[in-house]
Amino acid sequence: MSVSAAIRRPRPSRLIQPVSAIAIAVLLLGIPFWIVVVTAGKDQAEALNPNLALPSRWQLLENIAMVFEDGRMLAALAGSALVMIPSVLGVLLLGSMAAWILGRRRSKPLAFVYALAISGIVLPPAIVTIVLLLRQLGLAGTSVGLIGVYMGMYLSTVIFFVTGFIRTIPVELEEAARVDGASPMRVFWTIIRPLLTPVLSTATILICLYIWNDVFYALFIVGGRLDTLTLNLFQVASSGLYLKNWHLIFSYIILMSLPLLLIFMLAQRKIIAGVTSGAVK
Template identity: 75%
Template sequence: MTSVLPRRPRVLTRTFQPAAAVLAAVLLLGLPFWLVIVTASKTQEEAFNPTLALPNDWQLFENFATVFNDGKMLPAFLGSILVMVPAVLGVLILGSMAAWILGRRGGRGLAVVYALAISGIILPPAVVTIVLLLRQLGLAGTAVGMIGVYMGMYMSTVIFFVTGFVRTIPRELEEAARVDGASPVRVFMKVILPLLMPVLATATILICLYIWNDVFYALFVVGGRLDTLPLNLFQVASAGLYLQNWHLIFAYIILMSLPLLITFIVAQRKIISGITSGAVK
């Protein structure tokens, strides 16, 4: 009797904890997702006060067509791609190069440089200073200026992710490449960069998520001169088409989220591999 009793609380705990975790996930993630889907599928009258109730008549694809055509999503999508792709590629290449140097060389000087490099993770950018500087450089309101802002903002994230991973790569691989006559750039491109792909995949998803959904900095830097999806949604949400039309706003949000959702589904193995390898190493 005494040996059986202590096991029952442990069995109940093992059963309760997974059930509680699943319930919390459903409440925190499932309900908002369900609210977005059902609201985007309703008519204007049904969606005026968003609820979790099913629509009487599903209008999801009709709302998608209205949003895509009348909301001018295609130019905004191209604007987001124009800004995001160069910014992500640039910050990944330059950030991983910097992380390679910081991870391979020691000394107090580089330790200070590393601390300054990752300080951008916790120090918020000064928006007014950024706008004034871009005006002085003639880059205010341009895609080049917006790309430079994003690269400066998220360089710290890449350096933080990659530096620790670089320290786990055996130096013998680089030494063997140098013995064969490879230059430092070739060593990085042919030896180091392929090994960084899992952690770079994780950093890519995070940075793409930040840039794709950004409206605050884009509004100050390129607002009114270049359309991105969040800026376009912000502008048309207060216009006649979207005013109080929650079904169209939620339909826009779904369409805007699909590219990153598809990317995450396709690359989820590399993303999880990058997270777990960084945690173990």
């Protein structure tokens, strides 16, 4: 065997770490997913104690149909969409415009504003204060109040992602547009916003995931007044319909996860591009 061939051949010890990492990831992600799917395909007796065993007879479609008919999913889906879509659009718009200013102008006051803006990533909001404030504003128990809470919570995420990305965009593009007489808003919409598509796609899927699966803030702010998927699942899982019926609960979880799964599959390339080019930088 030649020396060059021996150098090119990877040593077995070098393969242990990546193979171990992949195996751990498969176990951590694959086992819960497998339990959800196989339990959703069982009948009530077999699903009483969720495990890794296959069902004696698959009835996944029957369970999903039962959940869709008896679980009020259409109304809950409309409620989740009513809250999530305006929240995501509003936080992307305001966050990207704020990040453009923070990423282009360098000064100590703006550096302090940037630090304050992204502090929401690590500082959890106080739910008691939020509820009291919404009551004073007359927005408690309304979808508008919940949308405002979500926008305030996740504005830091968008600013953090987009600011780093904007700093990689050549400033000469904006200067050329200003020389041609473009206003600041026109520069943003025609030059900056199209370039932000990858990083905004990444922020979109993350914020959609947070809002779609949120039950804590929705329960305290609009609980009992607006139906969302997570609130509906919490209510029906505590009622007689789904009590200890794990096959129906997991079927509901599968249905609830499908919209975000489709969004991720359609925007996968842009999400990965946003992570590698914007968030890391």
